[in-house]
Amino acid sequence: RQNFIIAIDGFSSCGKSTVAKALAKKLHFVFVDSGAMYRAVTLYFLREGVDVTNAEAVHAALANIHIDFIPNMDKIQILLNEEDVSEEIRTMYVSEKVSEISTIKEVRQAMVAQQQKLGRRRNIVMDGRDIGTTVFPDADLKIFMTASPSVRAERRFAELAAKGEKVSMDDVKYNLAHRDHIDSTRQESPLRQAEDAFVLDNSDLTQDEQLSIVLQEYEKRR
Numbered sequence: 001r002q003n004f005i006i007a008i009d010g011f012s013s014c015g016k017s018t019v020a021k022a023l024a025k026k027l028h029f030v031f032v033d034s035g036a037m038y039r040a041v042t043l044y045f046l047r048e049g050v051d052v053t054n055a056e057a058v059h060a061a062l063a064n065i066h067i068d069f070i071p072n073m074d075k076i077q078i079l080l081n082e083e084d085v086s087e088e089i090r091t092m093y094v095s096e097k098v099s100e101i102s103t104i105k106e107v108r109q110a111m112v113a114q115q116q117k118l119g120r121r122r123n124i125v126m127d128g129r130d131i132g133t134t135v136f137p138d139a140d141l142k143i144f145m146t147a148s149p150s151v152r153a154e155r156r157f158a159e160l161a162a163k164g165e166k167v168s169m170d171d172v173k174y175n176l177a178h179r180d181h182i183d184s185t186r187q188e189s190p191l192r193q194a195e196d197a198f199v200l201d202n203s204d205l206t207q208d209e210q211l212s213i214v215l216q217e218y219e220k221r222r
């Protein structure tokens, strides 16, 4: 393989996307937020009222879903069947259901296949839960990010508040703990630290510090 693959996994709101984006920008790699894909699928399922207990309905829905990432200025837009859903997929409405939808085997198989395709012949940074374990088990650099629960809850709360979403700190804390629990206990590719992952606890690190640590790891492996 000629291309370089960086996999970043970890619990919810550990700042994975922030590091992944900064890294991709610095190295001129493609950045893929795999969580955004599960969020887009969830939005579709919610809108269409897909019965998740009906395998045929799930299968049919997945066949109708097309997800695109469009770089636009400093942002990356997520398109669900040509519609820009970048904002809507970050609402609590989607966050409350995404982990449940992400346990469905057919959903994961479809997403993993797309993610692997995105990493073909490209230098890529992908963040998620199962990137270093399932999507790219042979990734060149694997990072497992952690941060203390209170730091994570504060970050997510600030993010939602900045967007004007009225949520309580308790709701945010509950949602994070709930998603982490579902994500790490599901049957299909649960969230797990890959054995060969570099662990980055960023509870007390600035974004610049995180980037330089990760760049050092990259330099060691390239």
Ligand code: C5P
Residues within 6 Å of the ligand: 012, 013, 034, 035, 036, 038, 039, 098, 099, 100, 102, 127, 128, 129, 130, 131, 179, 180, 183
């Ligand atoms: O990364 P983000 O928090 O946006 O992901 C939302 C949810 O999508 C996660 O809580 C998890 O349930 C699911 N997900 C997943 N596998 C990934 C990325 C996200 O199951 N690779």
